[in-house]
Amino acid sequence: MIEVIDLHKSFDGKEILKGITATFETGKVNLIIGQSGSGKTVLLKSIVGIHKVDSGQILLHGRDLVKMSPKEKKEIRREIGMVFQGGALFDSYTVLENVMFPLEMFTDLSYAERVEKAEYFLKRVNLENVNHLYPSEISGGMQKRVAIARAIVLNPKYLFCDEPNSGLDPKTAKVIDELIAGITYEYNITTVINTHDLSSMMEIGDNIIFIYKGLKKWQGNKDQLLNSGCKELDDFIYSSSILKKK
Amino acid sequence: MLEFLYNTGRYIWFLGKVFSKPEKWRIYIRQLFLEFEKLGINSLGIVVIISIFSGGVISLQTAYNITNPLIPTYMVGLTTRDSIILEFSSTMLCLILAGKVGSNIASEIGTMKVTEQIEALEIMGINSAAFLVLPKIVAFVFIVPILVVLSMFFGISGGYFVVSVASHIVNSENFIYGVHYAFQPFYVTYSLIKSSIFAFLIVSISSYYGYFTTGGALEVGRSSTKAVVYSSIAILVANLLVTQILLS
């Protein structure tokens, strides 16, 4: 479980996170939703420690990331996998090399074992026959899947995905959602996903956190989403979709 | 002024981050060989061509300027040699490489920054600055002196070819005699020391501007321009200082 307590973060005097408190459960798909610019990416990057927060606690199974020494932080990062908004694949490496990279860096597996493991995870995200292509030679949806494979190749305890299906067609988006959810349940990962895609929320939202103007406005699951009683959430959902409130 | 101090401070902090122990030697060594190829082998062509042509022009100009019959013609060989060894093959060559290699490094690292590849490295617990920059620095500091020696050879050959083979302004024996006359091996050493320092400045400054790029493609372009401008300025300033120290 990840607990975030009273998290504050500002850039150049502008406060983006204004005291967020939320919990993210293990073995479940946790979604952070909210408007573009509401601070989802900042929150995600704060939780993983890319952004240094101004105050608050970030507890990964009780261990406070904010108080950790750089060395401890480095250790705990081995337990974290992250899929960035744009994929962030290394463009000078092939697909296979991208997935092998964490293995090469952090394990003592032989070359053959690394290839085998990377190929296994690429198959796991339904990718075949692209192993020797470069990221620029494959489609956006494929890049996202490679990024997922790279994020899970070290069997992380925590998986963070920043809008994994933005810019994808609905069908591919659904495939990716199901993939992440499947991996989450299979390996009992604490998965946190940023999204403003309504179908993702309805399909895989085990635990949904709604961010509004730097604060958590609502937390619940997909079954409660449409009857939240939260005005800002309703505005967000019904304006961003073809659903009309009855 | 304030910005200059800010950048200098951050540059020093950045260097501190770059010079730390590699996480995994095997990967660093592989990166190192990739950089040898990218920065070194790929610069060979431009170095050879520029050196031959510039050597030619230097000898030609020297020959035309020495019109006094009292000055022996072997002076053309000597002057060409010294111009090339002392200044051209180290300073001028490095200024040209700053344009080629500097912009290349800044845009490569800048692109990695704006597409979150650097954050992806950091999140894996890898020191991204050391991982990306250290192999480049080591490779380039090692390879530039080799390029400089090549440039000296091709520069003087170019000069010889233009004034003694193609146009017979200076007869061949005299030119070669001039090239050997009062040769100071220390000039070569001086030039090699200088060029290693320039190589370090080019890579570290260009990497710095790439690494701190924020925004998108437009800013990557801006960073790469800055990289070339500031590494060129740094080369000129360092040239003055090093010459002062080594030749006085």
Ligand SMILES: Nc1ncnc2c1ncn2[C@@H]1O[C@H](COP(=O)(O)OP(=O)(O)OP(=O)(O)O)[C@@H](O)[C@H]1O
């Ligand atoms: N590194 C930064 N420096 C300064 N301001 C930043 C930085 N990162 C984000 N911000 C600001 O924080 C705010 C929230 O940005 P964020 O990227 O978290 O939004 P988001 O919810 O992820 O939006 P989207 O859905 O479009 O990705 C924005 O106003 C942005 O300008």
Ligand SMILES: [Mg+2]
């Ligand atoms: Mg975002």
